[in-house]
Amino acid sequence: MKEHRGKKSWRQLTGRQKLSILVYAAGQLALLAAALTDLKKRPPEQVNGSKGAWAAACFVNYLGPAAYFVFGRKK
Incomplete structure (x- = not known):
């Protein structure tokens, strides 16, 4: 019988895989928070769109956050 290679549960992941997911999530949340904070503090005339x-x-x-930092802010 073939082994099913579907999604793994959190318990089935190795420690390294769990750490990778947590680092990715933390990076994503930090970038999101930085972009939203900058957007909130920046006057509308300094934002493209x-x-x-x-x-x-x-x-x-x-x-999204990367695009905001590259294209959304006026210099």
């Missing part, structure tokens, strides 16, 4: 749209975009994993 709508602050509301950028706030929503920031919730798209790493891509």
Whole structure:
């Protein structure tokens, strides 16, 4: 019988896999918090586009906050 290679539960992960997930999650949350904090403090005239749209975009994993820092802020 073939072994099923579906999703693993948290208990089935190795310590290294769990640590990788936690580091990724912490990085994502830190980047999200930094982007949202900057967006909140920045005046609307220093933001390219709508602050509301950028706030929503920031919730798209790493891509949203990174895009805000690269394209959303006026120099």
